[in-house]
Amino acid sequence: MASLAIAVVVSQFHASYVERELAVQTQTEHYVKAMEAHVIYSIQSVDLSLIGFANAIKVLPAKQSQSAGTMADLLSWKGSSFNSDYWITFVDPKGNAIATSTGDKVLGASYADRDYFKVHVRNTYPGKLFIGEPAVGKVSKKRLFFLSRRVESAKGEFLGVVVAPLNVDRYINVFQNSRFDSDISISLVHGGGKVIARVPNSDQAFARDLSSTALFDNVRRTSTGTYKTVSVIDKLSRVFSYRVIDGLPLIIVVGSNDDETARLLQQNYVTAGCGLTALLLLMWIAGIFSLRTYTRQEEREIRYRTLYSASREMERQLLDNEEQRKKNEESMKQAALLFQNSGEGMMVTDARGQILTVNPAFSLLSGYKEKELVGHRAYDLASSRNDKEFFDRIFECVSKTGYWKGEIWQKSKDGEEYLVSMLINTVHDDEGNPFRYVALLSDITQKKASEELIWRQANFDALTGLPNRRMFNEHLRLEMKKTDRSHLPMALIFVDLDHFKEVNDTLGHDKGDMLLKEVASRLSASVRSTDIVSRLGGDEFTVILSELHNAADVVRTAQDILRKMSTPFHLGEHIAHISSSIGITLYPEDGRDAETLIKNADQAMYTAKEQGRNRFNYFAPFMQEATHTRMTLVSELREALQRDQLRVLYQPIIDLSNGAIVKAEALVRWQHPSRGLLAPAEFIGLAESSGMIKGIGDWVFQQAAREVLKLQAISSPSFQISVNKSAWQFRDDGSNYQLWLDFLRQLKLSPRSIIIEVTENLLLESDRMLALQHAHMQIAIDDFGAGNCPVSVLKQFGVDYLKIAPGFVAAKGDGLQISEAIIAMAHKLGIQVVAEGIETQQQLAAMTAAGCDFGQGYLLSKPISGEELEKQLQKQYAPVGK
């Protein structure tokens, strides 16, 4: 029983010993992990600053990276965030300290012999952090170890080394505070062998070389482990756990004093051997002891766990930090890459606006190389188009918000101005003062130009450059508002050219365009610079006379416009004579809104046309009625064709030699449901202006063709009907000639059955007349003598008939002589002549005597229906016997 009890006690104490040894090992391992986390964390945060500086120096212009002043500026910027644990020094390529973040005078101190400098000269750590051996600082006399990085220019040239000396006291304090047991030793050892920091005995241990101790025997075998040895520093036997920090030349070593374990074990064995008598007592004591041991162990266990979870937390933070560091490093690299390769121009200035650096895209944009710009004021690059107020506004905005975005005209090296969209951002120092301004620029000259073009096209008339209808509407509303404020009336003037289409018809569209341009400049010259001239379209212009002080100004302007429009227009080799009709309305007198004013001015203008053109008219309420009638008539005319209200009447044309009806002129009439039979003069103008003339013209042509078929059957195949074609129809694309010919072919009618009556002026539209001639339709010149057609043109176009204007036919004396001259001339040219408007026997006799070929007029016959004409022809051709 006793031996069993002893065996139980011994085995219990042995188990307790093993457990304790394991516990000591676990404890040291936890320490190692926790301390490692702390060291890595601290080194990485210092390294981030080094990377930041290396990158900042990299983008500095070459001259500045060698300037102690600039470097001191740059380092001192961050200086405030450093505590006394570390600082940063920039060492030039020769090893001389140039500047330091503490602002200390380090000039002259040479670090060329330091390992952390030499490795970077040899470039054995490209792009990597180097950790130098611990040493006492040359100037500070503190115990330090060193982190350093090589600094290169953007082109890879060696610019120097940034070094952060770290005060080892920082680690000593942390290690000291982490120890909850004075048995424990914690050391940070440099990979080269020298102790950086150790507790306890920090003074003795600093820079002590451990490269030939058991630690390095173990380290050379494996990067982490546990071993037992007597410390060379304090001569105590310890269980040491160590770990080489991943990727860094640093080793964390934690030792636990082994003496207490040995002593406990020995004591337990002796007690166990004291005999059976003491067994129960022993068991009781041992029970209490082991309870105490367990209690102590439990306490420790809790502390280990706490420490362990702290170390895990640190590990986690470390991982996060590592990620953050990588991200930061990456984003710094990307920022540098972006700066160099961005398509957008970038410029960095100091707080006073002096350029520090620009990127290649900026050089491309401005034409200046970086070195030509550094040190100059950013302001100097702006074009003189921007005035001082503009810059004042920018500075005010930047100083208030730190930010400005807008468009600004710049001037390139070769003097060319270009527009950029610019974004200015401020970089502040740690005290919140502006430190740098970063400007991003992109050239928007082209974009702006095309936007402007689009805007111009949308708002201005391409031919004259005047505001178009859209812009006019905007101006009108604005001017009305102005009037509301100033209480000075405004006049809206509509100007429409008289018979402008004849210019197009006779001289061609190009000359018409020239005339419109000239009209635009004459109108602009008739008004004040504050008045607005617009072109609404076609030959329709408007003038807004704003803020009128004197009502007489409107009349004066209208008269001036009338005079200027009736002054001959020199269009190349031609001279055109036109006039204009003007409508005037007043705001606010005649209408309160823009639509009403526009309608009023249009009505007044239309009345001026009706009253004989070349005049101006003020709007009066009765005009509304007239316009209303006109509008109604237009909509009724639209339906007239479908409702079969149009009629064609035929006025016989007599062969003056024998009195026979040999031809007829087709004349259209509108059988209006309430207004009776309307003559062409009452609706053809409307048909032309509303675009209905083509449909009506085609319909008349078809009616005439059908009728001539019947009339030829009754009389002779030579019977002809003439149809009038208005100038408007000739301006059409010409495709309807083909339709007409097709129609004649369908009816098996010769093209010669139809005569096309045109005015003299139309004859000048040569190509279309030739097309007609080609189609073998005959041509008659209507109202001959009223226009100014050169005789040579008649011959040139193979005109078949001249119709003498009724005015000459009716006239006696000179008028008769003119008719005789026309007849003689026509006959010489092989052209036959029709006398129009014969109303009396005398006129008939005179024309017959003058040798005129054909006659037409009320004396001979009024226009009659197709059936009536058929009857008359039947009578004329009835066999003589009947």
Ligand SMILES: Nc1nc2c(ncn2[C@@H]2O[C@H](COP(=O)(O)OP(=O)(O)OP(=O)(O)O)[C@@H](O)[C@H]2O)c(=O)[nH]1
């Ligand atoms: N050359 C030219 N002609 C145009 C342009 N725009 C419209 N026109 C023509 O301008 C003419 C305007 O015709 P209207 O005002 O109806 O007729 P008008 O001959 O001036 O006769 P009234 O106004 O009744 O005196 C039409 O023949 C259009 O084809 C243009 O840009 N250039």
